[in-house]
Amino acid sequence: MDIRRIAARLALAATFSLIAGTAPADGGDAAASSSPFWDALRSGTPDFSLRWRFEHVEDDLFRNGRPLKDANASTARATLGYRTGDYHGFGAYLQFEAVGAVGIDDYYDGSGIGNSRYATVVDPEGTEINQGYVSWKPDARVLLKAGRQIITYRKAPFHRFIGTVLWRQNWQTHDAVTAEFDVAEDFKVQYAYTWKVHRIFGDDASEPMSEFDSNSHLVNAQYTGISNLRLEAYAYILDFDNAERFSSNTFGVRASGMYPLNEDWSFLYGGEYAHQDDANGNPFSYDEDYVLAEGGLKWNVGSFVKSLTVKFSYELLGGDGSTNGAFVTVLGTNHAFQGWADRFVTTPNSGIEDFYVTTVMPLGWDMKFVASYHNLNSDAGSFDYGEEFDVMLTKKFMKHYLLGTKASFYDADPSRRNATGGPSADVTKVWVWGSVSF
Numbered sequence: 001m002d003i004r005r006i007a008a009r010l011a012l013a014a015t016f017s018l019i020a021g022t023a024p025a026d027g028g029d030a031a032a033s034s035s036p037f038w039d040a041l042r043s044g045t046p047d048f049s050l051r052w053r054f055e056h057v058e059d060d061l062f063r064n065g066r067p068l069k070d071a072n073a074s075t076a077r078a079t080l081g082y083r084t085g086d087y088h089g090f091g092a093y094l095q096f097e098a099v100g101a102v103g104i105d106d107y108y109d110g111s112g113i114g115n116s117r118y119a120t121v122v123d124p125e126g127t128e129i130n131q132g133y134v135s136w137k138p139d140a141r142v143l144l145k146a147g148r149q150i151i152t153y154r155k156a157p158f159h160r161f162i163g164t165v166l167w168r169q170n171w172q173t174h175d176a177v178t179a180e181f182d183v184a185e186d187f188k189v190q191y192a193y194t195w196k197v198h199r200i201f202g203d204d205a206s207e208p209m210s211e212f213d214s215n216s217h218l219v220n221a222q223y224t225g226i227s228n229l230r231l232e233a234y235a236y237i238l239d240f241d242n243a244e245r246f247s248s249n250t251f252g253v254r255a256s257g258m259y260p261l262n263e264d265w266s267f268l269y270g271g272e273y274a275h276q277d278d279a280n281g282n283p284f285s286y287d288e289d290y291v292l293a294e295g296g297l298k299w300n301v302g303s304f305v306k307s308l309t310v311k312f313s314y315e316l317l318g319g320d321g322s323t324n325g326a327f328v329t330v331l332g333t334n335h336a337f338q339g340w341a342d343r344f345v346t347t348p349n350s351g352i353e354d355f356y357v358t359t360v361m362p363l364g365w366d367m368k369f370v371a372s373y374h375n376l377n378s379d380a381g382s383f384d385y386g387e388e389f390d391v392m393l394t395k396k397f398m399k400h401y402l403l404g405t406k407a408s409f410y411d412a413d414p415s416r417r418n419a420t421g422g423p424s425a426d427v428t429k430v431w432v433w434g435s436v437s438f
Contacts, residue, residue, distance in 0.1 A: 040087035047081045047095070052102065053169070053433035059119035060412075060425040071107035071119035076100060077169040079130060089137045097130035099123060099169040099202075111205035119427075123169040124202035130173055141182040148175050151192050153220040153234070156333075161236055161250065161274075162218060163333030168200045172331070174214075186225035192218040197240075197331065208243035215239040215280075229257040238331070239280035246330045247280035252290065258298065268296040268311055276327050288318030288327040288351070296358075306362040313358065319351025321380030326351045339374045339388035341410035341427050348423060351379025366396040370406075376423070384413035385423040402435045 057071040081095030107121040108114050133147030151174050152159050157166055164171045175196035181189045197212035204210070216238045223231040232254040239247050252274025259267045272292040278285055296311030315337065319326025326347040329337075338344035338354050356374040363369060370392045376385040392406035408429045416424045 037087050040085040040091075043085035045083045047079070047083070047438060049079045049435065049437040050076065051078075051169070051433060051435035052076045053123075053431060054104070055107075055121050055123075056430045057107070057119040057121060058428045060427065061119070062425075063116055066117070068119045069106070069117050071121050072104050073107040073121040073123060074102045074104040075121075075123045075125075075169050076102050081131065086137075089139075091135045091137075093131060093133055093135070094129070095131040096127070097171070098127040100125045109202075111201045111209060113204055122200055124200075124204065126170065126202045126204060128170075128198070128203060130171060143180040145176075145178045148173055148198070149178065150174075151176060151178060151194070151218065153190065153222075153232075157336040159333035160337065161234070161252075161329050161332050162220075163331065165200045165333050165335065167333070167335040170200045170202055172200055173198045184225070187221070187223050189221045190219070194218065208240065212243050212246070213241040215241065228259045229255060231255055234274075236331075237279070244281040244283060245325075246328065247278070247282045248276050248328070249279045250274055250276040250290075254292075264300050266298040266300075268294070268298060268309070270294045274327075278325075284324040286320070286324045286326065288320070289316065290318065290327050291316040304364040306364070309358075309360040311358045311360075313354075313356050315352070315354045315356075316379060317347045317352045319347060319349050319379050321350045321378075323349060325349060326379075338376065339372070339410060340390045340406065340408040341388055341429055343385075343388070343410050343423050343427065344376065348378070348385075350381050350383075352385075353377040353379055368392075368394050383415065385416060386410060386412040386426075400436055400438055403433070405430075405432045407431070 053075055055071070055073045055075075059068045059071070061068055076099070078098045079095055081093065083093045084091050106118055107123075108116050108118045109124040110120045110122040111124045113124070129148060131147075131149050133145045133149045136144045138144075150164050150171070152163050154160065157163075164173070174192070174194040175198070176192050176194035178190065178192040183189055194214050194216050197214050199209065199211055201209040207213075216236070218234075218236050220234045221232065234250075234252050236250045238250075252272060254270070254272040256270035256272075257268075259269070261267055270292065271294075272290070274290040275288075276290065277287045292313070292315050294311055294313035296309060298307055298309040300307050317327040317329075326349050328347050334345040335342055338352060344352055354374055354376050356372055358372040359370070361369040370390075372390045374388040374390075376387065377383065378385060388408065388410040390406065390408045392404065394402060394404040396402050408427075410427045412424050412426050
């Protein structure tokens with residue numbers, strides 16, 4: 001039997017059990033209504049979040065032979081969820097998500113629907129079940145889930161390969177079966193079989209923009225048993241029936257950490273290598289590498305500037321310049337990489353070499369300042385794409401509230417401005433937002 005049918009039936013059976021367990025025996029038995037099953041249901045935890053954001057985009061791209069009009073988008077994202085208590089290791093979680101324009105909607109949402117004369121802001125309107133799954137924890141070292149869920153393996157927002165695209169208002173989720181195994185105190189292995197990927201473009205978009213019909217396997221292992229070092233190995237076998245162009249096999253390893261030099265200074269380091277090739281009916285044939293190397297220093301200042309981190313990074317996503325394609329991270333939170341202007345969320349066929357420096361400063365009054373500079377080049381052909389400067393300031397209030405503003409300035413290299421494709425056009429983006437979460 002198909003594994004997705006098994007998972008669906010398990011989830012359905014658990015739901016019926018949940019409903020059955022809430023009904024008092026004999027139409028109103030008080031003892032039944034206070035059973036452990038009912039107690040687990042009513043002892044659950046609700047959650048709520050609301051994020052409003054204004055985004056302004058000035059994009060020098062042309063669409064259908066015409067220059068784009070500046071976009072102004074005022075949008076809000078609201079979520080409401082409920083997580084049950086534990087019943088013999090079983091639990092459930094349901095979360096709704098709604099995204100809508102608030103007042104100003106002069107933008108193209110990227111879904112293929114709407115006014116394409118405007119620059120793109122990928123925040124389509126819609127309401128959906130963001131998550132809905134049943135979980136089972138047979139013992140302290142094993143956690144199983146079946147249903148719609150978020151899948152990530154790294155600290156947000158740096159989901160290089162598998163992520164939620166959490167900067168956008170409509171998050172990416174999976175219909176999947178997942179398993180987490182704490183093999184040892186410092187060794188975790190995670191597995192996922194995902195049969196549907198709900199993408200950020202919304203249900204109203206046509207396939208495969210709206211979703212990937214998937215038959216994919218994800219494996220991630222992490223080891224933290226060595227002081228100041230995190231080791232990671234992964235295999236992502238992607239098979240998309242309705243988007244074979246993105247079917248691929250990716251295998252990689254990563255090492256990262258922070259080594260204290262003294263009580264005030266620490267050395268940050270990281271290195272990663274991955275190999276990707278076409279698979280599962282992909283009409284293109286390619287064979288490319290991913291490389292990351294970074295190092296930096298963290299200084300615990302201890303005054304209004306709590307600390308100062310400066311990190312230098314090199315990132316390569318290989319491409320040979322042909323129409324066969326390049327190393328892609330189609331399920332990643334790509335907004336966090338190659339600059340916030342999102343010029344490189346899809347890897348150009350000539351690949352990307354990104355030399356960048358990042359500065360992070362936690363400040364007093366629960367504020368945080370981040371700035372980065374990117375020098376972006378091709379892998380094949382050795383030409384310049386351009387450069388980008390990003391800056392952000394956020395402030396937290398009473399744990400639940402956040403205000404933020406950030407801006408991104410991408411300046412295409414003059415030698416590329418007459419070429420075709422997104423990297424050849426300048427773009428400026430500015431954001432202001434506020435959020436609350438409980």
